Amino acid sequence: MSNRTHYDYVIVGGGSAGSVLANRLSADPETSVLVLEAGRRDFVFDPFVHMPAALMYPSGNPLYDWRYQTDPEPHMGGRRVSHTRGKVLGGSSSINGMIFQRGNPGDYEKWAENEGMEHWDFAHCLPYFKRMETTRAGADAWRGGSGPLILERGPADSPLFQAFFEATQQAGYAPTDDVNGYRQEGFAKFDRNVNNGRRWSASRAYLWPIRGRRNLDITTLAFVTDLIWQGNRVTGVQYTRGRSSHTVTAGEVILCGGAFNTPQLLELAGVGDPEVLKKAGVTPRIDLPGVGENLQDHLEVYLQHASTQPVSMMPALEKWRAPFIGADWLFNRQGPAATNHFEAGGFIRTNDEVKYPNLMFHFLPLAVRYDGSGGGHDHGYQVHIGPMNSDVRGRLHITSSDPRQHPSILFNYLSTENDRREWVEVIRAARHILSQPAFDAFSGGEISPGPDVETDEEIIDWVARDAETALHPSCSAKMGVDDMAVVDPHSMKVHGTEGLRVVDASVFPSVTNGNIYAPVMMVAEKAADAIAGNTMLTPENPPVYRANAGMPLYPEGDPRNDAWNAKDGVPTALEAMAAQDFDGLARRGFANTGAGAEER
Incomplete structure (x- = not known):
């Protein structure tokens, strides 16, 4: 621990974004940088951090x-939803599922539609x-080849993965080469933050x-x-380490605490809605009503099948095998422990009204919950599914001036009619794929939710009972220039302050419509140039697939375009789903049930 008491930059949070900023800002040897991380080190000998398959163990573990936890969610029977957040250097990138997905180019076009956000379109982010x-x-017009984040493509070569890929095509979905490349829509092997059998976290890559x-x-x-203030300028921070209190001053303070801790610290420092702050016993300093508002996330469920064939990874969960699997990973960096198992999946549109995919699939050759519970069958497989572009909005606010008391968090899951409609479409779409002939040799029947969940009302009730967060909390201190914006989109400064950025x-x-780790890292890379005063990278604009725009499924000139279009008797996925008889949706007033539903 250094004796220095002043730095050019103090970065609060050594997670994903904080790791990037520490690397890029300290590249100038004349610039002093301090990273303050509330968690502990990501020690090299800790298998729960570095072993990919150990991702289930940190969840719920206070170390x-x-x-x-959320407040009781009113549309989910009043139950609280647990949110795992990394308490270690590297933040949640040190304990997450290691799935690397950028989101769709349309996500960034949507960002750029907001006033003042024009330079956050896909061309500027790419x-x-x-x-x-x-x-x-392999690097190409869409992908990089020399950065610190090493991305392996999942092998996805087991019989169940092959059946999944075949089933998606039987259901009418064309495969894609790369969900982070020319066309996100479709199914493919996934990129993952794994390097030679080890987790490649933000800390490992950047710190x-x-x-x-x-x-x-x-x-x-x-x-x-x-935070320490002089007028409206932040000049440093106060922190505790063990039983000792410390003060450090800074030219600038950059908050990188994530969607929960950043708005919490802003409110504790008097930045936010004055009425909220007064109720919590905090003296208001900067009136920014958007702090803690606009909170968003992805909700997901597990649609599980038993497997009649002994081809899943379920035996790897048997406790007696753990020493042998662990030794194989420790000495050889291979075996079941060297993968995150999220090796493949895809993105689809569940209706014609959306411009780009609103549903993400993760396929696993296992039938368990994220924390490893829920076994009890010899073999199985599952998809993790949920709407990607929900119109649900929540909020997060402090209720006390005690910084160690967690804030009040409410996402309002399932609170809108559109969200509930998409959930019905999501379950139908997943069942449509898993019922294809490719799975006939394997399917031992649906375990979860099971055949008793069929109507739209039953589906929503099951989602309310069973869904978990996909662990993508975001948007609680949004960029922009409107009345509810918190952060300036050009400088990343908190509105109304000096010396404070987020x-x-x-x-x-x-x-974004996928796992949010990659977008967080991109935002941090882009912000690092803005903060350091570097010349921003030149926008790039290679062609990207846009549904219903007459674009080919594969880049121009690829012979697979003609091959797929020439397939006989294969309806498009939306046509195939629309042809099914979904009585539950019909009763709710949809003239055409399934993916292409239109309201009467």
């Missing part, structure tokens, strides 16, 4: 997880995605290689409790 990547599958820089200090177990998932105007 790794801050263990946030070069920053590429700068951070080393894509083992480990530069720990020897003399102008960079990284302090863990440092819990920031307040860079993390909280600044998203809207959640």
Whole structure:
């Protein structure tokens, strides 16, 4: 721990965004940087951090997880939804599912539609995605090849993965080469943050290689409790480490605490809605009513089948095998422990009204919950599914001036008619794929939700009882220039302040349609140039697939375009689903049930 008490930049949070900023800002040897991380180090000998298949163990473990919970969700029977957040250097990138998905180019076009956000369109974001990547599958116009984030493509070569890919085509969905490339829509092997059998977290990629820089200090177990002010300028932070209190001053403070901790710290420091702050016993300083509002997430369920064939990964969960699997990983970096198992999936549109995919699939050759529970059958497989572009909005606010008390969190899951309609479409779409002939040799019947859940009312009731968060909280201190915006989209400065910036998932105007780790890293890469005063990377605009725009499924000139279009007797997926008789939706007033439903 350094004795220095002043830095050019103090970064609050050594998670995904904080790791990027620490690396890029300290690249200038004349710039001093301090990272304050409330969790502990990501020690090299910790298998729960570095073993990909161990991802289920940190969830709920107070050594790794801050263990946030929502307030009782009113549209989910009043139950609380647990949110795992990383309590270790690297943040949630050190304990997440290691799935790397950028979102759709349309997500960033939607960002850019907001006033003042024009330079957040896909063309401006793409070069920053590429700068951070080393894509083992190969760099091209859409993908990077020399960045710190090493991305392996999942092998997805087991019989169940092959059946899944075949079933998606039987259901009318064309495969894609890369969901992060020319066309997101479709099914493919997924990129993952795994390098030679080890998790490749933000810390491993951005912090480990530069720990020897003399102008960079990284302090863990440092819990920031307040900001130091001179008028409207932030000049430093106060934090505790063990039983000791510390003060450090800074030219600038950058909050990278994520969608929960960043708005919490802003409110504790008097930045937010004055009425909310007064109720919590905090003196208002900066009137920003958008702090803690616009909270968004993805909700998901597991649609599970038993397998009649012994081809799933379920035996790897048997406790007696753990020492042998662990030893194979420890000495050889191979075997069931060397994969995150989220090796493939895809994106589809569940209706013709959406411009780009609103449903994501993760396919697993297992039938268990995210925390490893819910077994009890010899073999099985499942898809993780949920709407990607929900119109549900929540909020997060402090209720006390005690920084160690978690804020009140409410996502309002299932609170809108459109969200509930899409959930019915989601379940229908997944069942449509898993019922294809490719699975006939394997399916032992649906385990969850089971045949008793069929009508739309039954589906919504099951989702309310069984759904979990996909762990993508975001948008709680959004960029923009409107009355509810918190962060300036050009400088990342908090409106109405000096010396204070925010860079993390909280600044998203809207959640992207996939796992949010990659977008967070892109935002941090782009913000690093803005903060350092560097010349911004030149926008890039290779063609990207847009549904219903007359574009080919594959890049222009690819012979697969003609081959797919020439398929006889294969309806499009939307046509195939629309042809099914979904009585539940029909009763709710939809003239054409299934994916192409239109309201009467």
